[in-house]
Amino acid sequence: MAVRKAVSRRSVLKKAAAAVGGGAAAGLLGGDPTAAQAQAPAVLTGTQAGRRFRAFMCFQNPPNTSIQDARSSVETVTMRALHPDRIVVRTEAAQVCYTIVGQVVGNYTPPAILGHSAVGIVEAIGSRVRRVEVGDRVLLANTPQCGVCYNCLRGRSDRCMNTRIEPDVIGTLADGTEVIQQHDRGGFAELIVTPEQYAIPIFYDVPPVELSMLGCSGACGLGTTIGVAPVEVGADVVVLGCGPLGLAAVQGARIKGASQIIAVEPIAARRAVAQQLGATTVIDPNVDTDNVVARIRDLCRGPSARTWAGGRPAAQPGPDFVVEAVGGDIFPPKEVAGPDPTGVLSLQWAWQLCSSAGHVTTVAVSQRGTFSVPAGQWSNGSKNHHPGNFNGVSTLRDVQLFARLIEKGQFNARALGPDTFPLDRTKDALQVVADRTTVGAAIVFS
Ligand SMILES: [Zn+2]
Numbered sequence: 001m002a003v004r005k006a007v008s009r010r011s012v013l014k015k016a017a018a019a020v021g022g023g024a025a026a027g028l029l030g031g032d033p034t035a036a037q038a039q040a041p042a043v044l045t046g047t048q049a050g051r052r053f054r055a056f057m058c059f060q061n062p063p064n065t066s067i068q069d070a071r072s073s074v075e076t077v078t079m080r081a082l083h084p085d086r087i088v089v090r091t092e093a094a095q096v097c098y099t100i101v102g103q104v105v106g107n108y109t110p111p112a113i114l115g116h117s118a119v120g121i122v123e124a125i126g127s128r129v130r131r132v133e134v135g136d137r138v139l140l141a142n143t144p145q146c147g148v149c150y151n152c153l154r155g156r157s158d159r160c161m162n163t164r165i166e167p168d169v170i171g172t173l174a175d176g177t178e179v180i181q182q183h184d185r186g187g188f189a190e191l192i193v194t195p196e197q198y199a200i201p202i203f204y205d206v207p208p209v210e211l212s213m214l215g216c217s218g219a220c221g222l223g224t225t226i227g228v229a230p231v232e233v234g235a236d237v238v239v240l241g242c243g244p245l246g247l248a249a250v251q252g253a254r255i256k257g258a259s260q261i262i263a264v265e266p267i268a269a270r271r272a273v274a275q276q277l278g279a280t281t282v283i284d285p286n287v288d289t290d291n292v293v294a295r296i297r298d299l300c301r302g303p304s305a306r307t308w309a310g311g312r313p314a315a316q317p318g319p320d321f322v323v324e325a326v327g328g329d330i331f332p333p334k335e336v337a338g339p340d341p342t343g344v345l346s347l348q349w350a351w352q353l354c355s356s357a358g359h360v361t362t363v364a365v366s367q368r369g370t371f372s373v374p375a376g377q378w379s380n381g382s383k384n385h386h387p388g389n390f391n392g393v394s395t396l397r398d399v400q401l402f403a404r405l406i407e408k409g410q411f412n413a414r415a416l417g418p419d420t421f422p423l424d425r426t427k428d429a430l431q432v433v434a435d436r437t438t439v440g441a442a443i444v445f446s
C-alpha cells in the first residue's frame, strides 16, 4: 500500500491564493462573517487573530435540564492570536459520544465549545509545532500523547498528563465574552484550535466520518483488545454492551483471532450489528437476567476438565477476556433499557464472569454507586483488571494502524456511527444518541 497524504498541500495553497484574491479580508476587518468563513486557509505560522467561525456553544444550565431545553446555540466566534504550540484545524467530522449528552446540559462559564474528538485539515500551525504540517488530514483524539511526561515515558500515553496549554481562551463572541473549548478541542465547530499533542496525521485513505469514529469510542474499543490486555488467538471473549465502544471491541476481538465472541446487549438492533461484525453468540441481558453470568460461563468451559492435559476443573469455567462497555444511563433511553441504569451491575458481572487467570477490561463511564468483590480474590486471586479509557492505546502509533484497518476493510467504522448531522442540528444528534435510537452519530461539515 502506498503511504500517502490524504490531502495535497498544493490544493490547500491553491485555495489560499484564490481566497486572498477574493476579498476574504472583509471578515477579518469586521465585515460580513460569511465572507470570513470562506477566507483562505492560513498556510504560514503566526497570528490567526480575527478569523471567524461558527461553533456549537454551551452556556449556563440549571440542574435537570433536558437536551432540547439546554442553553446552547451555534454562535460566531472570533479567534485570538495562535499560541506557538497550537494548530488550527478546519473540521470535517466530529463523533457525537454518549458522554457528551450529559455535558450539553452542564454549566459553563465562560461558555464552551463541546466535542472532544474530530477529523479535519490543518490550516495553520504555531511556531513551535513539529508533529503536523499545513494540509495534513489529522485525527484529534480524545487522549493526547506528548511523549515526554511521566506516564508517556512509562508506556501509558493514554494517560498523558499534558492535556492543556494555558491560556485556553481561544476566542470571543460578538459581545466580547471569552470562549473556551471544553476539552481544549471543540469538535462541534468549523475551526478547532488545539495543542499539537492531540493531533495524529493520517496517512491512509479513509473518509472523514469513518475516521472520526476513531477519535474516541472506536480507538477505545479497539484498545480493549490490543492495548494493556491484548486478546489471544483462539480465546473466549465476552463484550458487555454493544454501543460504539462495544462494537469496536467485538471487531477487535475478531481481528485478533478470538474463537468465541459473546456480545451482551439489550437492544435487538445492536445485537444484530454485533453479529454482523463478528459476535458468535449474542445475549439479551433482560432475558433470565439472574442467570446471565452462569449461562455465559457455561459457554466458556473449554474442551476438557483434564487438568493434567491443559484443562480446567468443571467448577472453574469463564472467558479469557471480558470487556465492560456498558456504563451508566445519563438519560433514560427511548429504546429498551438494560437491567441496570446505574451501570454497576455490568461491572459486577465482568468480575464474576472472568476466568481465574483471565483479564477484565473496564472502559465505560458514568456509572453511579459501588459494587463488591470478595476480599480474598481481590487480595490473593489471579484475575487481572485493566481500567482506563484508551486502555494503553499509544495514539500516535496505534490510531494510524486503526486507520489502516479501516482502509483495508478489516474494521467497519461506519457501523459505529451510521447517522450524520450538520452543525445546526447538533442538539438533534445528541438527542438520538441519548435516546439510543441510533448506534452513534457524527457532526459533519461541508
Ligand atoms: Zn468520547
Ligand SMILES: [Zn+2]
Pocket (backbone or CB within 6 Å): 144, 145, 146, 147, 148, 149, 150, 151, 152, 157, 159, 160, 161, 162
Ligand atoms: Zn504525555
